[in-house]
Structure formats: structure tokens, C-alpha cells
Amino acid sequence: MSTQLVWFRNDLRLADHAALIAAAARGPVAALFVLDDETPGNWRLGAAQRWWLHHSLISLGRSIEQRGGRLLLRRGRAGPIVKAVAAELGAHVHTLIHHEPWAAVQVNEAGPVTQHLGVTLAPPESVLSGTGGRYRIFTPWWRKLLDQMPPPRPLPVPDLRWADVSRIASDELDQWQLLPTTPDWSGGFADWQPGEAGAAARLADFAHRAARYDAARNLPSVEGTSRLSPHLALGEVSPNTAWHVIADAVGEGVAEPYLRELGWRDFAANIIGQFPDHGDAPNREAFARFPFVDDPAGFGAWCKGQTGYPIVDAGMRQLWATGWMHNRVRMITASFLVKHQLIDWRHGERWFWDTLVDADYGSNAQGWQWVMGSGVDSSPFNRIFAPVGQSAKFDAAAYIRRWVPELAKLPDAAIHAPWEAGVALIRAGVKLGRDYPQPIVGHEAARARALAAWAQVKAGRSDDAMQ
Template sequence: MQVSPPGHSPALVWFREDLRIDDHPALAAAAVAGPVYAVFILEEGPDLGRPLGGASRWWLHHSLTSLSQSLAQHGINLILKRGDPRTIIPDLARELDVAQVHWNRRYYAWSVPVDRDIKDKLRTAGLGVYSHKAQVLTEPWEVKTGSGGAFKVFTPFFRAATPLCDAFADAAGPMPTLNGGRVPAQIGETLADWALLPSKPDWSGGLQASWQPGEAGARARLDGFLAKGLKGYGHDRNLPAKPATSGLSAHLHFGEISIRRVWQAARAAMAANSALEEDGRVFLSELCWREFSFQLIYHYPDFPEHSWKEAFRSFPWTSDPSAVRAWQRGQTGYPIVDAGMRQLWKTGWMHNRVRMIVASFLVKHLLQDWRVGEAWFWDTLVDADVANNAAGWQWVAGCGADAAPYFRIFNPMAQGEKFDADGAYVRTWVPELARLPDRYIHRPFECPTHVLAQAGVRLGQTYPLPIVNHEKGRKRALDAFASLKETASGDPA
């Protein structure tokens, strides 16, 4: 963006999933126009998207606190409003007497028509209204197949998207000087009014110990990740006990750091050390999977709620609330599954390899609808994201775009032994098994009685027996999915 001397037209910036100052296209454009007003809206309404889960509400409180402090250093007061932006934004623009309104685009089925409606109202009132590209590196309509359609397979999407990602990353410009407009007293609400934090009980201790929401925390997380170097990322990212992943997912979801800055930093590390090329490309592909997920929800608006493949929409899922509760609480009797679910409950996050394992267990071994698991993740993940959450669950279930085949069923013991060979991850999150030998840490139900006794493990008491037999659960799943054999690969109608 070309930066010119500040003008004199006051502008309103609507912050959404972009809670930062750095590399913020809407904020930069507004600052060029003149004095800046800033607002964040806690959007509430039957057609305004899904209410935030508990972990996301906790993160949002702290992220907004950080953003408010950062803006205040530039003389900008962050206005907080709750309700329907279709009325709040036009009313606030009129009250503040601004000439322009800016925001960064979103791509959800519900948000696109909402933004369009607000644009129409503002333009009718004679205001300039501008939306900007910031949430993604590639707009959903920018990456096309040879026939001009949307990609349905990730690998060719990654190849086609990479040059566009590079070009957008290279286009980042400096932030102009920020000047705040004078906000009338009592114009907004307070974070305390929103009661985003848990209180009775306050279950957020593990989240507080694990995360630093806000722009500074995001930058520190990226710097810490790259300081260790990308070397080995391609392999080590699958080892849940090893701190090899970036941990940036929640920061990216809330926009505390731009996807452009992360892409730039990774490419810079690769350019500085050619030995990082292969591992760096794996990391870039992970970032690009996020782009692919946004494309899916844009081109297939019901993707977050319905199986992408038509054949799965009539699949006879079972309903077993007691099994679901055992899964949620990390009491399935399969250590790698239980470790992941307990890590999620404690920290609001779960290692990606383990996410696939626990999702496969719920969908395949227990034959529960993937949306049951997606809903639990939505409530408990600090990085709960409409696009990534749905894409991940549908990939495991076999009903999404470029998904794992329906007959791929993760063996929880084999997965544990392959990716947590010494049991370090399980011992961290399932401490009642900590004294078991490595050979039994992922299959305590096969451990000799005297060894269990020496380790202080009483199956069925201190640690549960498996809620489903692996082989029987696998066979049941294969039998159930067999009816989809001929049609499960079909695209949506």
C-alpha cells in the first residue's frame, strides 16, 4: 500500500479477527485518511454466526485487553459494542461523524451478506466504505484450477497458491502514523460487562499458564519458534512430546499476528539457511492448509455444518452419550487418546497429530457423528476456527475435500508407539500410568498383573479399561462405512 501524509477525514476501523496494529491493512488505510476511531463488536444475533466457545471467550478477553492498551499508546480508544453490526456500525459512524469506514474481510457464509448490507447502508449515507485483504494470503477466488473452478485437492492447490502467497507477502508496506479521534464519553461498554472470563468455577488456570494472548505474545511465539530453527520440522511436528510446532494457531485465528508476517518470517529463515528448505516448505504447506480451508467454506457455504461428500449425509451415525463423555474426559482406556483430551481440557490446545488420533477414535471406533467432536473442539480449543475445525474433522471422517479414505482407521496403540515411543507425552497427561514400562505405556490392558501392581495401576479403578475393543471397533466401522464404498469419493452435488 502506498503511504501518503495523513489527511483530515476521520475514519472508523472495525476490528474483528485482526486484533493487532502491525500489518493491519484496514488500520493503515484509515490512518492515511485522517484521525482514527476503533471499534470491536461482540456480535450477537441468530444469523450472526456461532457463539464463541468458553476457551475462545477467555482468549478474546485478554486479546482485547492487549489491543486496547496498544491502541491507547497511539491515542486511540477502542470502543466496545455488543449486538448486531448492521445497526451498530452505521449508527456509530453517524455519531462519530466519520467520512470513511474500514474493515478486513471475512469469508463465512453468514458474514459475507452482513458485510454487504453494512456497505450498502454506509454508501447510501454518503460514506466511503472499504474492505481489505488481511485474514488470508490468497482470496478464495484468486486460486483457480485450469478450468477456472475451485480446487478440491490440497497438493495442486498448494502449488498454485504458493506464488500468490509469496507476492502478497512481498507487498507488505510500512504503517503510517496513527492518530486517534476524540471519543465522546460513555459511548461504549467495558470488557467486564461482557463477562467473557469463567468465574464459578474458574477453569482457566491451565490456559493462563500456557498462553500469552495478544500481539506481543504472538510475536514472541513466532520468534521462539524460529529461534529453534525449522530444521527437523517435517518429522518432529508429529511428535507430541517435542516442542516442534509453532503454537501460532490461536494467535492467527484472532489475528494477533498476520499470516503474511508468519509467511515472510519462514521464507526469510529458509533464505538464510538453504538446509531449511525442505522443512520450511512443510511449514509453509501447513500455513497453506489454512488457506485451503478458507476456500472450502467460501465456495461451499454449508461446509462447516454438513458433510462435503453427499454420500455421508445419510450415514447412520450412532448415539452413545456415555462413550462421548468418556472421550471428552480422557477416560477411554486408550492412553494416547486420553492424553490428548486431557491436554485439551487443561491448556485449550492439542497437538495436531493427536487431534487426528482422537478424532479418528470418536468417528471410527465409536461411530459418533464428526459434528459431535467438532462441537467439543469449538468449545474447548483456544484456536477454535470455523474453517480449520470443520476441515480437520471432515478430513479424518473421510467426508471432506481431499480427505483421508473412509477405511483409514488410526490404531491408537500403534500411533502412540510410533509418535510417542518413550511414552513421554502420555506420562505428562496421564500421570497414573507414568510408572509403566515403555512397552506397555500405550497398551496397559495387555500389561501383566504383577507389572501393573508394581506401577501402582489398577485397571478399572485408577485407570479405565478400554471402552471399546480396538479390533471389534475397527471391524464395526469398516462394516458401517462399507455402504459408502461406491459413492464416498463423490463430490457434493
């Protein structure tokens, strides 16, 4: 039987891995991962996800070694490297189907490759309307996806016979320098456990909390979300596994709000299949002439969590410290950047790409275009989140105290808008402008400016950015 080469990409697991299962049934297996910073172009992995990748590859390598194999590591343009390694081994290549626009380029350059399902719940191109077209709106797409659900139950790690790869060159992981050096900003990442075992532990933990997901997911002060997103982003757990573990734990009816979030990942893959430049260009043509403001200082304040709006600053500081941000707060911070500050959504998208451990091309672009209003299925531009109202509505006081400790002594009623706190600010010993910033923009003035910019776009004008 001939050697079978399994080309791992963002699917760093052994369980429920269709490419590995197919390869194991056909012959001895070799395993390869290629760090490709060339084919994705400007979408090479960001710094936070490179940290995650380092630890995930250690985990995958150990799992393979415990079963008698060896994970080959190479760095460079993936397609030609995979083709060369396959030729050295006399092997046929198996990989999972990925949906980023550069993934198909990699496969085409790799030569004969058998691709398998396993990154999404269903192939995005299989979810079609009655006329055979692709959906661009989530709700009807989700209903149609449900016709194919539940997905197949996950399969265990197959019995593996390993090919002899002792004479095949392999990089040392440390040579790739994926971890930060000086300064080391990853100290707050300690609570994460990258790798397949970490994903399983996270999923098991969430299964005990999943019944409360719908009630708690919008509350940043409580542990209401799954925190599975980084494990899903690098494929340490399959979406099929996540679906069945949670549905089995609480029943599909109770699990439906979370299962829809798994569906949102599939929908993002569906959208980038139709709009490969989704991360760089608005889906709606009118937004190509939006009068964004060039404001490096304002963008810097947003990145650092120094806008003077506690809920925004808490989110941005959580992101920097941990590589992750609560989803409700992601929407609030994104809305603040593009609508209060009128800064181009692509600047925020790139910041998230570099700082999120769960960065995903489709989901990240879909989220930002949804907030901007420029996506084919998005919130209207004139839906402008009021950060103070959102903070109070979703009971973010404890969240703010954790991430904006300057305000920790303020009572709940005052912490959402400290510039209105009056005597409570004095009692807390906080001086705005010294201990914590004044708001960099007023909400009502920012809202009026944003609506004026939108009116300008709808009128078909392309004036200079509004000042």
C-alpha cells in the first residue's frame, strides 16, 4: 500500500478528521504542516494566533509521537512544499477543504490532492435556494442548512500505521519564532490551553453551562459564552463534534441559540465563497465612497482602550491582554470605531486579525461588514450602538471593574458614564483627564456626524472626509 500524506492546515486535530481517516484506510500515513506566510499575502497569521499556533503544533506533534509518528514541519509557500514532500515520499496527498480565498490556490499548486469535508457543518455550496442560487441572507440560509442537520456524528482517531519519514527534512518549531520576544505581551494568555485536549476540556466545560447560554451570552460580566472560537478557528475540534456534544448535553431545542452560532461560521464561509475579497472591499458599492476620517490618534486611543467610554475601553483592554473579547463587546467596540469615530472598518478588522487568537478570515470580515452596514446581510448603518446604554443594559459593571481598574470604586450606576458621575467620581478619587480619559467624542455629536456621513453616501456624493 502506498504512503498517504496528510496535509494539516487549520485543522490541528486527530479526531473526526476526514483526511486522516481516509489516509489511514489506504496505507501508511505521513503528517505535514506548512507555515505559509506567502500565499495568504496580507492575511498571513496575526501575532496572537501565531502564539496559539505554536502551542497547538506542540500539542498535535505530541499526540502523533505518542502514536508512533512524527509531524513534519516546513515553512514557505505551501503548494510547492506539499508537492515536493509528496514526491519525496511517493505519497498521495489528503487535506480538508478550507474556504479562505488563498486555500484553493494552495491546493492547486500542491498537485494531485484529495480533499475532504470537515471544516464546516455542511459544504457551503450545498446550501442552495429553490432556484439553485447561493444565499446571501443568514435567516433563510440557516433554515435551509437545517434540512441537512444534524451533521454526521464525529468519528474517533483511526488506527494509524506511520510511514518512515526519518530522511525527510523538517524544521524545528522554535525556528519559526511564533512567540513574542521583547516585550512579551502574552502573559495574559495563560488561561488558554491550545490543542485538541484543550478544546475537548473547553467543550466539556461549556456543555455544563450550555443550558444558560441564551440568557447569559450577552452579559460580559459572566462566563456565558463557550470560548470555543479559537479552538474552532484552528480546527482543534470539529464543528460536528461541537454540535453533537452540546445538543446531546441540553437537547437541540435548548442548544439552538448556540447551534446558530456554529451556523454563522458556515454562513461566513458561504459569503467568502461568493465574495473572496470580503476582508478588503465592501459588499455594497455605496460604501466604497464612505467619507471616513483619517485619525491616527483616535485609532490609537481605541486600540489602547483609552477612548473615555468604559465599555469600549474594557473590551479593547481585554482583547490586548487575553487575545479574546466578549462577542457583545466586539459589536460595541466595532460600532464605536466606525460610527462614533468614522474610522475605516478595515483598520479595526486588521487590528482584530492581529490581536485575536480566534481570528478567522470569513467571520472577522463578516462581523465588521455587519457592523458597518456594508455587508450583503448586515445591520443598517443608522443602527448606532450607544455605548453607555449598551453597557448598562447588559450589566457590564463588573466587567468594567476588571479591565478598567481606574474606575473600580465607582458604583454600578455611575461606572458606565463616569463623566456624569458627579460626587461619586469625587468619592472614588478619580479625576478625569488624569486617572481616566475624558470621552474622545460626545455620543450625540458623533451620532449626528455619522448620520450626516451616511446621508452624504446615499446622496451619491464622494466629498472629502467629514471633519
